[in-house]
Amino acid sequence: MSAARPSFRLFLRSTGAVFLKDLRSELRTRYAVSALIMFVVTTISIILFSLGSEGASPDALSGMLWVVVFFAAMSGLSRTFVMEEERGTTLTLQLLAPPGAVFFGKLLFNLVLVTGVNAVTVVLYSAFINGFVIRTMSIFVVTVLLGSIGFAAAATVIAAIIARANTRGTLYPVLSFPIVLPLLLSVIDATRMASEGAFFGEAAGEFQLLISYIVVVIVSSAMLFEYIWKD
């Protein structure tokens, strides 16, 4: 189709409008937030009852924190695309916005959602799980931030893929696991360092890996998204 190339300013405006539409929709319906918070509370309660008064090693506790985050993210972050498909508004968005604006708008929304939920998860986990102590807060904060961006990036593109499938509920965690595995290994390792009191510089390798992961996932997703989205 021969027409003008979309200007960058218009693209940003469309991206912002897609993000605001999703944010206002979520504030009105609270579909994703309710699912995520309920999942976090339930999972932390189960861990709490399982451990009882006994402690666990920093390795195990770091791993369990990210298990909660992974499954919470998997239960809520797919909503952004699945809802559009279920309500029949996918075509509406295709008509209104360029594919890139939809991807980045939804990525931004998932990022806000997962950062908020991760903050709640970390506070509840630190408050209730016996023996989970963070000794190097700077490592932990950077890990949670980079982990949130990584989860949002991976979850957004996987949600776009599975929204078109009939078995979307079961497919999401299965398809996500191999894609987020490098991210999970890095954030678990960095969280263990934070709880053991390592110096900030010691976690630099993990941070480099996380940043590389985020860049690769976002760039490749942005390139592939038009093909996922259009047909």
Place this chain on the structure above:
Amino acid sequence: MNPGLRIAGKDLRKEFDRRPVFRDVSFSASAGETLLVTGRNGSGKSTLVKIICGVLSPGGGTLTVTQDQDGPVREARNLFGLVSPYLQLFDEFSAVENLSIAMGIRGLPFDPAAADGLLERVAIYPRRHDPVRTYSSGMKQRAKYAFALIHTPPVLVLDEPMSNLDGDGTAVVRAVMAEQRRRGILVVATNDMSDIETYDGRIDLNERR
């Protein structure tokens, strides 16, 4: 009016899972012209409509949209307005909010007075602040017209334009169609042959399988 506006399809074809829907579809329409797409159920009318609006890629062939070089150049997606039974509004939002969201996502400024005027024209102004999910199917269809017209598209594409509408709604749609004939290009996909002689061109998909 956009005197230089033209859409043209050449040898368009589409298949789903290797099953051909249609092939060798060619057409053209310029500003002030109307195009009728007909065919029995499953002949690909809605598929062709989606291809024309740019939301579905053709399996082959080319679709060209030429804009008036003297006027403001629009983004390709902002050239089209679509009304169809399978196009849904964001039903947790009101009609006004839907129009505001549509203009925001299109990257265009939202004019509340223009939105109110459109909603009054399609006779849902009194319910403009109610969530769309509370509307009847006829009201939703009317809201879709406001949604399709809010950016004054040079090309208006209507798939089964009269579905769910009562007598008053049908009259509104006929007025919208008459106005679009003067303003740009009108494409209608339907099996209703009552006004067939009023269209400038026709694509019969029964002959394109």
